[in-house]
Amino acid sequence: MTDFSLQAHSLQKSFGRRLVFCGITFNLNKPGVLGISGPNGSGKSTLIKILAGINSPTKGQVIHSDNGKEIISEKIHNYIGFVSPYLVLYNEFSAWENLNYFALIRNISFDKSKVESLLDQFLLLNRKDDLVKAYSSGMKQRLKFIFALMHSPAFIFLDEPTSNLDDEGKQTVYNLIKSESEKAIVVVASNERNDLANCNEVLDLNYYKR
Numbered sequence: 001m002t003d004f005s006l007q008a009h010s011l012q013k014s015f016g017r018r019l020v021f022c023g024i025t026f027n028l029n030k031p032g033v034l035g036i037s038g039p040n041g042s043g044k045s046t047l048i049k050i051l052a053g054i055n056s057p058t059k060g061q062v063i064h065s066d067n068g069k070e071i072i073s074e075k076i077h078n079y080i081g082f083v084s085p086y087l088v089l090y091n092e093f094s095a096w097e098n099l100n101y102f103a104l105i106r107n108i109s110f111d112k113s114k115v116e117s118l119l120d121q122f123l124l125l126n127r128k129d130d131l132v133k134a135y136s137s138g139m140k141q142r143l144k145f146i147f148a149l150m151h152s153p154a155f156i157f158l159d160e161p162t163s164n165l166d167d168e169g170k171q172t173v174y175n176l177i178k179s180e181s182e183k184a185i186v187v188v189a190s191n192e193r194n195d196l197a198n199c200n201e202v203l204d205l206n207y208y209k210r
Contacts, residue, residue: 003067004079004154005029006051006185011060013046020046021208024060033181035196036189038205044189045084045159047205051187052082052157064155077106081148081184084159085141091133095124095143098132099150108151118146122172137164145176156186162195174198 005028012022020043028034036044049055051062053076064071064079071079090098096115103110119125122142132140141164148156158177162170177198180186188195196202 003029004185005063005065005068006155006187007061007063007065008051009061009063011047011050011057011062013043013050014058019209021205022059024203024208026203028185031181031183031185033177033186033188033199035199035202036187036205037191037196037202039191042205044191044205045086048084048157048159048187048189052080052155053077054082066154078108078151079154081151081153081156082159083141083144083148083157083161085163086159087144087147089132089140089143092131094129094131095119095135095146096128098143099146102147103150106151111150114152115146115150118149121176122146123168138166138169141165142169142172145173149176149180154184156180156184157189158186159189160192161188161190162192170194 007027008024011024013020024047036047038044046055050057053062053073064076090101093101099115100110116125119128122145124139124142127139132143135143161173165173177186177188188199190196
């Protein structure tokens with residue numbers, strides 16, 4: 001069985017003179033769910049992008065490991081799944097074309113049966129050939145989950161994962177978090193009580209200010 005870990009060492013982030021957070025340290029060495037909470041502007045999105053290797057901290061270090069060996073930055077995207085409201089889809093492509101293109105540019109295999117299973121799970125299978133510009137905001141949010149999960153990532157980062165979703169869509173996400181957390185490290189940034197209720201522990205950014 002492959003063992004993955006996510007470590008944060010004394011993370012600090014500043015924008016100019018404005019300190020967003022400092023002193024964040026933790027070690028996740030088994031599957032589960034870490035929540036990140038805090039008021040708007042506290043740095044939840046900033047922190048989750050740093051943990052996913054999208055942005056860099058001002059100080060400190062994030063280490064992703066596979067069986068005790070650090071994953072190099074050039075390879076980390078193959079291990080990461082990321083969902084957020086601000087990710088952009090190609091509106092002039094169909095959902096199926098978007099997913100194919102995503103797999104191509106990230107150099108990951110396109111498993112047709114797995115993608116169709118995910119499309120079915122998120123109630124998009126019968127709309128896979130429709131242009132994304134015809135999708136509602138909730139449908140686009142569900143499609144982003146398929147992008148994040150199609151390559152079975154070891155680390156899943158979810159920023160405001162239930163935004164734009166109705167109750168049925170939210171429940172699908174909660175079921176997904178539960179199932180994925182049995183084999184992957186999941187990080188959820190949210191202020192929604194129900195989102196955070198799915199977490200094993202919650203990191204409150206209010207405690208990392210000076």
